[in-house]
Amino acid sequence: MRRRVLAAVQLAGPVALIVATALLGTLVSPSTETYFLSALVNVSIVVALYVFIGNSGVVSFGHISFVAVGAWVAGVLTVPVAEKPAVMPNLAGFLGDHTVGNVPSLALAAGVGALYALVVGLPLMRLSGLAAGIATFGVLEITHNVLQYWETIGPGLNTFSAVPETTGLLQAALAAVLAAVVAFAYQRSRFGRMLRATREDPAAARAVGVSIYRQRLVAFVLSGALAGLAGGLYVHLLPLKTDDVYLDLTFLTLAMLVIGGATSLWGAVVGALAVTGVDSVLAEAESGIHILGHAVHLKGGTRIIVIGALMAIVIILRPQGLTGGREIALPRVLRRRLLTKFSA
Amino acid sequence: MTTAVLNITWATLADAVGLGSIYALMAVGIGLVFGVLRLVNFAYGQLIMAGAYAIAYGSERGWPVWTSILLCFGVVLALSLAMDLVVFRPLRGQTPAVMLVATFAVAFLMQAIALRWFGPLGKIATSLASLNRPVTIGDTDVRKIAIVATVVAAVSLVLLVLLLSRTRVGLEMRAAALDFSTARLLGVRANRVIGSAVLLSGVLAAIVAVMLTVQNPLVTPDFALRDTILVLAGVVLGGMNRLVSATLGGFAIGFAAGLLGGALPTDQSQYLPSFLFAAVILVLLIRPGGLFTREGQRAVERV
Numbered sequence: 001m002r003r004r005v006l007a008a009v010q011l012a013g014p015v016a017l018i019v020a021t022a023l024l025g026t027l028v029s030p031s032t033e034t035y036f037l038s039a040l041v042n043v044s045i046v047v048a049l050y051v052f053i054g055n056s057g058v059v060s061f062g063h064i065s066f067v068a069v070g071a072w073v074a075g076v077l078t079v080p081v082a083e084k085p086a087v088m089p090n091l092a093g094f095l096g097d098h099t100v101g102n103v104p105s106l107a108l109a110a111g112v113g114a115l116y117a118l119v120v121g122l123p124l125m126r127l128s129g130l131a132a133g134i135a136t137f138g139v140l141e142i143t144h145n146v147l148q149y150w151e152t153i154g155p156g157l158n159t160f161s162a163v164p165e166t167t168g169l170l171q172a173a174l175a176a177v178l179a180a181v182v183a184f185a186y187q188r189s190r191f192g193r194m195l196r197a198t199r200e201d202p203a204a205a206r207a208v209g210v211s212i213y214r215q216r217l218v219a220f221v222l223s224g225a226l227a228g229l230a231g232g233l234y235v236h237l238l239p240l241k242t243d244d245v246y247l248d249l250t251f252l253t254l255a256m257l258v259i260g261g262a263t264s265l266w267g268a269v270v271g272a273l274a275v276t277g278v279d280s281v282l283a284e285a286e287s288g289i290h291i292l293g294h295a296v297h298l299k300g301g302t303r304i305i306v307i308g309a310l311m312a313i314v315i316i317l318r319p320q321g322l323t324g325g326r327e328i329a330l331p332r333v334l335r336r337r338l339l340t341k342f343s344a
Numbered sequence: 345m346t347t348a349v350l351n352i353t354w355a356t357l358a359d360a361v362g363l364g365s366i367y368a369l370m371a372v373g374i375g376l377v378f379g380v381l382r383l384v385n386f387a388y389g390q391l392i393m394a395g396a397y398a399i400a401y402g403s404e405r406g407w408p409v410w411t412s413i414l415l416c417f418g419v420v421l422a423l424s425l426a427m428d429l430v431v432f433r434p435l436r437g438q439t440p441a442v443m444l445v446a447t448f449a450v451a452f453l454m455q456a457i458a459l460r461w462f463g464p465l466g467k468i469a470t471s472l473a474s475l476n477r478p479v480t481i482g483d484t485d486v487r488k489i490a491i492v493a494t495v496v497a498a499v500s501l502v503l504l505v506l507l508l509s510r511t512r513v514g515l516e517m518r519a520a521a522l523d524f525s526t527a528r529l530l531g532v533r534a535n536r537v538i539g540s541a542v543l544l545s546g547v548l549a550a551i552v553a554v555m556l557t558v559q560n561p562l563v564t565p566d567f568a569l570r571d572t573i574l575v576l577a578g579v580v581l582g583g584m585n586r587l588v589s590a591t592l593g594g595f596a597i598g599f600a601a602g603l604l605g606g607a608l609p610t611d612q613s614q615y616l617p618s619f620l621f622a623a624v625i626l627v628l629l630i631r632p633g634g635l636f637t638r639e640g641q642r643a644v645e646r647v
Contacts, residue, residue, distance in 0.1 A: 057441065058441070059441045059444060059445060123625070123629050124625070124629075126629065126632075127628060127629070127632055129440060129441070130384060130440060130444070130580055130584060131580055131628050131632050133384075133441070133444055134576060134577050134580040134624070134628070135624070135625050135628050137573065137576075137577070137621075138577060138621035138622070138624050138625045139621075139625070141573070141617050141618070141621045142617070142618045142621050142622060145614075145615060145617045145618045146615070146618055149614050149615060251448065251449075251452045254445060254448065255449065258445055258449075299460055301456055301459040301460035302460060303456075304452060304453075304455075304456035304459070305453060305456040305457055305460060307452075308449050308450070308452045308453030308456055309453055311446075311449040311452075311453075312431065312446060312449045312450055312453060315435070315442060315445065315446040315449065316431065316434045316435060316446065317434075319438060319442055
């Protein structure tokens with residue numbers, strides 16, 4: 001019982017934060033709402049990253065390829081058949097004359113994301129450390145390169161236009177909550193605990209019979225599914241092109257995870273929301289805003305400078321991230337009161 | 345897709361060797377720092393980018409070539425030392441993954457600063473453009489830069505080998521690369537040996553900056569980014585644990601990129617990055633320790 005109460009608090013923290021973001025988003029003007037929407041999509045992406053990187057301790061630079069693939073699947077399949085010849089003239093037959101609804105497209109995005117992660121992970125999860133980092137980077141390069149030039153499966157170099165922009169606050173929040181719940185359930189499951197054991201001490205984990213390869217693969221596929229889902233939401237949020245799901249997004253999402261604290265779900269959610277918040281304010285400031293009566297106008301490109309500096313400073317001064325890489329816990333006094341109440 | 349028609353001429357081959365030489369120098373620069381710090385410097389390309397901007401700055405003002413080159417060396421060396429002081433030093437003792445992500449952040453930071461400072465359109469570095477002209481050897485035209493790059497790389501590597509094998513600081517560096525704590529116990533000063541490795545790698549970055557601006561005179565904020573990614577892949581491909589294997593890996597990937605890029609028709613060379621990275625992944629799967637490491641020396645993965 002006590003454990004369940006503590007666990008409920010640990011899950012309630014991230015979920016409450018997501019819901020609060022969505023509720024705040026309903027109060028603001030439609031142009032500002034976009035920032036809240038992208039914050040929620042970012043939470044989904046960063047939680048997906050967290051499922052693999054946080055639990056396994058292996059850095060992956062390749063997860064944005066699953067986001068990209070999810071976006072391509074959901075995008076290609078939801079452009080109305082009538083508009084497909086204009087947007088994507090070279091589309092393969094089946095993709096050209098089928099259109100699915102919004103929810104099926106998201107499910108397919110998650111499915112294809114998981115499948116792609118499985119195909120990639122089967123060979124790659126044997127690698128670790130630096131080799132894994134470079135190999136996952138290679139996956140990102142290949143995915144980007146192929147999506148950019150292969151017009152049989154998508155718009156190629158063009159922007160994904162005519163995709164229905166259906167990602168609203170409700171859907172984005174639901175998906176983010178879903179991602180958080182899945183990530184939480186996974187990290188408390190037998191599999192999650194085994195993977196975390198390999199992160200802390202590979203030799204000891206092996207000695208008690210944990211297969212590092214298999215556990216990493218499970219997490220990789222699960223995070224591939226979540227990343228694919230996030231990609232589906234992303235393409236329904238704004239018109240994408242290949243460069244939107246490439247190095248910059250990889251950097252931004254990794255920064256969010258690291259700044260928040262890579263080893264906890266709470267860190268992933270806090271990092272995603274905090275960095276998106278800073279990023280949004282700076283983006284507004286680049287086009288000119290008023291803060292406390294002062295006109296602030298920053299030169300273009302300031303955003304990435306601030307975020308890059310933030311990330312470097314956090315890594316150097318506080319490598320565990322803002323949250324210290326721990327899950328949220330109630331203040332001690334409250335915790336004791338709650339526990340005595342429930343154990344009585 | 346039509347079948348691949350390879351159209352290899354002597355000129356293509358010379359260009360490929362030239363690019364391979366430049367990449368080999370970058371591989372040495374990355375490998376030297378990795379040797380003493382166990383840190384993969386993702387921001388190495390941004391040092392080169394800074395040097396390239398220095399050359400563009402000089403040529404915009406019509407400075408003589410050697411002044412621009414001097415400025416390039418000054419800028420790159422100063423940035424290298426600053427990077428060591430501000431980023432590498434506080435990170436010593438962190439896990440390699442943390443350090444990799446940190447230098448990833450530094451790379452983006454420097455790129456964003458360049459973007460803000462110089463704008464996205466790029467500057468033109470023309471002071472060395474004459475090296476791009478062809479020179480006729482026998483009955484083939486070879487770009488001068490291909491020859492210059494190969495010669496400069498060969499000379500630099502020979503000098504480096506002499507430095508590493510004949511001088512005290514070289515010996516200390518090799519000792520530190522082998523076993524840092526034992527080297528320190530035997531009287532090697534950590535800051536000095538790391539400082540000299542960083543400085544050497546900065547010198548190499550400046551040389552590479554000079555030669556890359558000849559190859560590609562348009563200097564943009566993402567100058568040398570793609571090259572660094574390829575070289576990192578090459579270094580891991582060759583084997584990180586020894587400088588020689590890292591260098592060979594760098595050369596191999598530069599040579600392959602130059603050869604395929606020059607010889608494949610455009611409708612296929614647009615997929616060149618895919619082929620290269622697929623090859624890298626394949627090699628990593630078969631020989632995770634590196635292509636050019638010897639059987640007995642393949643140490644346990646350190647990172």
